Amino acid sequence: MKRLCATLLTLVWGLSALAGGKSGTIVYINGAKYYIHTVRTGETLYGLSKTYGVGEQVIVENNPSIARGLKADENIRIPFVAEAPELKSDRKLRKTFDFHYVAKGETLYAISRQYEIPVKTLLDDNPNLDPLHMRLGERILIRKKQIGSEDEAGTQQQWEEYRQSLNSVADAGTSYHIVRPGETFYSLSRRFGITEEELSRLNKGLQPADLKAGAMIVVPGGRETQPEVAAADSLPGVHPESRETKQVEFRSLRRSETLDIAVLLPLAVNGQPNDNYLDFYQGFLLGLDSVKRTSGISVNVNLYNTARDTARIREIVADEAFRQSDLVVGPVYEEGLGEVVRFAEERGIPVVSPLANIERTNSDVLFQLAPDPARKYEKVEDLVGDGKRVTLICTATTDKEFEREILALLGDRSYTRYTYKYEHPSSRGANSPSDLTPLLENDAENVFVILSDNEVDVDRILAALASADTSITSRGRTAPRFTVLGNARWNRYNNLDRAIFFKDRVVFISTYHAKRDSERVKAFDSAYLRSFGILPTLFSYRGYDTAMIFAPAMYGDIEYDLEDRRFTPLQTTYLFSRPEGRANHVNHNWTRVNYHKDFTITIE
Structure with a gap:
């Protein structure tokens, strides 16, 4: 499962044109399977009919807008004509695949994240799978060699691109929406100007209790009444009446006080461990050890497995030991972060997002190590x-x-x-x-x-x-x-x-760079190898950086001591400031890596 990189997949999954000129993008619409074809200059209905093996009239019926002629660069949908599949026994399939059976309310996005497997791989290996209408108990093939090969950002990108493919050929008056953490039937119906009953009918009887973050649903097209990020009732720290964020006064610990840290990581999801977050935690412990040796402070750490489950995070926040925390590191993902931020605002303690770019949550207590995408270049x-x-x-x-x-x-x-x-x-x-x-x-x-x-x-x-x-x-x-x-x-x-x-x-x-030939990185690698018996990963380095920056800051004025100051624990530099219009404290320093013809690397 360990890896530092993931397979890149974008809107055109694979080549844009396969053998015979067919599109490589395939989607389900209302239970039927279609190619999404981008019309090229000079193409004709006759030619498309021969390429895809369907009648010209069928293509027109599925795309009324082309009745007066094809337009270059226009996306159209063409019914998928399947060849007879090669039937294999379960015994043969198990050599290549694990079997997953769909649970109630489960989404393709959740399955992709559970196995860290690309969305495209799931769709390729399960040609009859309708991602928007998976059946309870439906068997899904999970390619063993691809397990652990995709990160969250890749899954989000692929799922968004599938949505965009659907929207490019959606029926008039409808579009597709990916449910965000915290969104409800009520907030979505209000946002799209319909009743909850109408929203349910659009989605084949979907009930409010079955609405899951990451699900893709049908909504009215062109009727959104609020911008995507304006759902204030789902943003911790944002009050609908005033739209103003709460200013927090952080308490500075005395040197004689023990620093209590809560670390929230998805160490295992559905019983499947994730080594990346164990690496992060081990690097974090080495950072704390370094801080304790150089400053003499005392630290107590409580580690919690969030299981990437918002209900589990609510249980953690209610835990008495957690509520004594002076500093919270995590959760890794934005879903579930709201519960933690609300608690932190009440207590006046900082929350560190160590890996994710936070897009919706807005709060003075939140510190983000991932660099601001707006300043990337x-x-x-x-x-x-x-x-x-x-x-x-x-x-x-x-x-x-x-x-x-x-x-x-x-x-x-x-x-x-x-x-x-x-x-x-x-x-x-x-x-x-x-x-x-x-x-x-x-x-x-x-x-x-x-x-x-x-x-x-x-x-x-x-x-x-x-x-x-x-x-x-x-x-x-x-x-x-x-x-x-x-x-x-x-x-x-x-x-x-x-x-x-x-x-x-x-x-x-x-976002991060560490040259293993640098003296500081080599020293860390040696200490990590002695402690844990393996070489560190980039997750280990980020964990170390997190401890080295935030543990000492708790004994000063964290908000002002960190603002516009450079921190370079290993080799990557962090510089925190507030993006315009946001209360969050966000690292805005990206790393420039230069490869030179003399086979040297410099970083800026």
Whole structure:
């Protein structure tokens, strides 16, 4: 289950066009299965009919808007025609899969998180699974080799992209919504301007007691009466009447007092342990040990397994030992955080979110170590500044989120797009789109941004840039000047040649970085190995940082001592401030990682 990276999956899961030109995006709508096809220039109803094996009239009936003709870039839905499945015995299936049986109210999102397995894998392996209407007791195949391969952020992204696919072809007057923690039938009906009974009917009789965070439901399209983040009754620390957050006065402990810390982690969910959070806790303990040795303070720690269950978190908050806490670390996820924050506001104690980016909860007691997404690219603005020649390299599929981030970074600055298409070396001719030499034959400072979401294409483009660089310099020409602004998701790719990062001068923006050859990190690694018998992970480093920053701060004025001060316990720096319009104290320091041609790495 241990891992530091996860499989990247975006809206086009796999290639955008499979054999025969069929779309790779498949969804269920009202119990029926459809391809989501993006119309390309020059495509005809006749051609689509032949590609997908359905009649032209059937396509029109499912997409009334195309009766007057197809429009390029329009999404349409085409009924899925299944081939006869290959039947396998349970004995054969068990060699590859575990079996999961759907419990009452369980969502595909929850199953994905339980096994840390990509949503796409679940859908691929269970072709008859309707994610929005799973049946009680329905058997779902869980691919053993993929268990533990996906993190929460990846699952959230894939689930959101499935929602977007549905909305791109939704029936008029309806759309799809992912239920957020704290949302109820009442708040949703009020927000979308319908009665609770109407909301139930839209969702095939769904009852209020069965509404779960992470579920995808049908809501009226275009009738939302409140913005997504304005549901004040679900935001701890926000009062509906005033919209003002509560100012908290934190008490400073005396050196003679013992610091009581509560640590809330999902160490096991449904009996399945998660080593990542054990790693975090072990790193946290080493950090506390270091604090105690250097400052002489006394610390008492209570560890709680939240099981990623809001009901369990409520039980923890009611526990007498928990209620004596001076500092709370966790829970990891935003669901269930409200109970903890409300308690912390009453007691005037800080709550540390060690890993998640908190989007909805707004409170003066909340401190976030994950860097603010709004400030992600501040440290690379120089790469796209005056005099830089920026080229966006595109392929058949695009990482849409990365593209949006890059376009926001560029603003009104000029750039060009280049479409890369792989051709085998034996078939390449003049002006081959696989040969990137023309992009480097200039005297400018070039910045390349690879927008592809396909691991093979990314690897080929990076190799093509390195090859073009070598070709130009070997002919005695002036060495090209270029940098590649990398996508942090590349670190999830298992087969990407990391050595190419140095050849292409790749620059990454990262939430965390630790070079194992640094003296401070090596010392920590040795201490961790002696204590626990294994090497630390990035979760271990984050746990250590959390203890080193917040345990000493409890003996001073935590709110003002941490504000706008830099902390670098190991190698990653934290700088806390309040985002505009928020009461939370959020780390806004991202790490810039620079790979150099001499095979060295520097961080900023």
